[in-house]
Amino acid sequence: MIAGVIAVQGDVSEHAAAIRRAAAAHDVDCEVREIRTSGVVGNCDVLLLPGGESTTISRLLADEGIDDEIRAHVEAGKPILATCAGLIVAAADAKDDRVKTLDLLDVSVDRNAFGRQKDSFEAPLDITGLDEPFPAVFIRAPLIDAVGDDVEVLADWEGNPVAVRQGPVVASSFHPELTPDTRLHQLAVFRDNKAVAPRKVDQ
Ligand code: GLN
Numbered sequence: 001m002i003a004g005v006i007a008v009q010g011d012v013s014e015h016a017a018a019i020r021r022a023a024a025a026h027d028v029d030c031e032v033r034e035i036r037t038s039g040v041v042g043n044c045d046v047l048l049l050p051g052g053e054s055t056t057i058s059r060l061l062a063d064e065g066i067d068d069e070i071r072a073h074v075e076a077g078k079p080i081l082a083t084c085a086g087l088i089v090a091a092a093d094a095k096d097d098r099v100k101t102l103d104l105l106d107v108s109v110d111r112n113a114f115g116r117q118k119d120s121f122e123a124p125l126d127i128t129g130l131d132e133p134f135p136a137v138f139i140r141a142p143l144i145d146a147v148g149d150d151v152e153v154l155a156d157w158e159g160n161p162v163a164v165r166q167g168p169v170v171a172s173s174f175h176p177e178l179t180p181d182t183r184l185h186q187l188a189v190f191r192d193n194k195a196v197a198p199r200k201v202d203q
Contacts (some may be wrong), residue, residue, distance in 0.1 A: 007034035008060035010052020010085060014177040019048055029194030041069035042172035043070070046079045046189045051139070051175050053068030054097040054111065058089045062100050074104050079168045081188035087171040088142050104169050106148030107161075108162075113143030114173070124180070125174070127155040127163055130183050137172035144173065155186075 002021045005012050016032045023030030024069070041047065047070065049057075061067040074080060081089040082104070087189040092100050117140055125131035127136055136157075144161040147153060154170070155163035161175040170188035186197075 001028050001030050001045045001189075002043055003030055003046050003048065004033050004041055005048045006050060006057070006061070006062065006066070007036050008066070008084075009056045010050035011175070012050055015048040015050045015081075015083075018177040018182050018185050019189070020187060021047070021180075022182035025182060025186060026190055028190075035066060038069060040063040041073055044078075045072065047081075048060045048072055048177075049080060049082035049090060051086060052083030052178065053096065053138060054085040054088035054142075055096070057085055058100040058102075059098075061102070067100070067102055070102055071104065071167070074168055077168050077181050079189050080104065080183060081176075082086060082169065082171040083177060084139065084141055084173060085107070085173055085197075087144075087173060088102070090169060090171050092148075093146075094142075105164065105166050105171055105186060107144050107164060107171075108146040109142040110145050111142050112140050112202070113145075114138050114141040116140060123157065124156050125162070126193070127156065127184065127187070129154065129187050134183060135178075135179045135181055136172070137178045138162075138174045139178075141173040198199075 090104040091109045092103045120139040125136040152165045153161040
């Protein structure tokens with residue numbers, strides 16, 4: 001499996017480590033490619049769109065021509081996991097002209113709705129498809145305030161969706177890559193393969 005981590009900005013190394021661990025849990029060989037230029041996405045089986053700063057990430061994706069390649073990846077039905085700023089970039093609407101959203105996911109988001117850096121928190125979260133709560137880390141997290149009919153809500157927090165899926169796209173307001181628990185990466189990447197259905201592994 002070739003996993004591409006969008007690496008124009010954000011917590012790239014954490015996603016690279018998480019996808020390696022998630023693949024290892026399924027005995028799948030995984031080569032990670034960090035993507036900073038066009039021409040690489042097409043070789044990837046799965047993509048990770050990290051947290052960071054959505055205005056910067058979306059601008060650099062457009063500047064480099066990576067944005068259309070990510071759309072083509074999703075149109076081909078290949079998995080992508082987008083977290084926090086990645087969710088904002090993947091959304092249909094971020095209600096902020098500075099974010100050129102990719103429109104991979106029929107949701108609208110409110111940037112920074114959970115507050116500032118100092119309001120960061122971790123909470124155990126029930127996620128559809130996982131049998132035990134997931135330790136969800138929220139840092140300047142976006143709030144999903146509207147979801148389209150084709151979007152499945154996988155988890156919510158205080159009444160708002162915080163993890164969603166639409167076809168090959170899984171996205172979260174929180175940062176699964178910042179915990180040792182790789183189950184959301186597994187859920188996103190191995191979702192169609194019953195032989196490698198998400199399972200909990202000791203880290
Ligand atoms: N608030 C950031 C943004 O709007 C996202 C924060 C994060 O990814 N931790 O881009």
